[in-house]
Amino acid sequence: xxxxxxxxxxxxxxxxxxxxxxxxxxxxxxxxxxxxxxxxxxxxxxxxxxxxxxxxxxxxxxxxxxxxxxxxxxxxxxxxxxxxxxxxxxxxxxxxxxxxxxxxxxxxxxxxxxxxxxxxxxxxxxxxxxxxxxxxxxxxxxxxxxxxxxxx
Numbered sequence: 001x002x003x004x005x006x007x008x009x010x011x012x013x014x015x016x017x018x019x020x021x022x023x024x025x026x027x028x029x030x031x032x033x034x035x036x037x038x039x040x041x042x043x044x045x046x047x048x049x050x051x052x053x054x055x056x057x058x059x060x061x062x063x064x065x066x067x068x069x070x071x072x073x074x075x076x077x078x079x080x081x082x083x084x085x086x087x088x089x090x091x092x093x094x095x096x097x098x099x100x101x102x103x104x105x106x107x108x109x110x111x112x113x114x115x116x117x118x119x120x121x122x123x124x125x126x127x128x129x130x131x132x133x134x135x136x137x138x139x140x141x142x143x144x145x146x147x148x149x150x151x152x
Contacts, residue, residue, distance in 0.1 A: 026134035049096035
């Protein structure tokens, strides 16, 4: 289970970096940067929830500049892989409050699956924004492409 989620977080990180490169190459800011900033902020919120720590301060849709996002993505990836490497019970329950203050409990595996899917969703939105606003060739971001790259 641990290795599976480590692979998924490796995929998530790699594709986040590819999309950041695509944004920079297309010289696009605005909505594309906002979407990736949100994706990264959500990773931080969910990590705090999983570690049973207070949520980080700041907006869930932060106004982070493009030039800061790679450093944040790298930091998030390291923090998540450290957490996963220290975790033995992937069926543990995670108690948390959402942004409206409502209480919930979910299994860690479900939180991790949600987080990976959340990233895929927003990267797809970034891809749409880039296609709408720039003449850009998007990088391959399907999970199977990542696995093939890792195997070669």
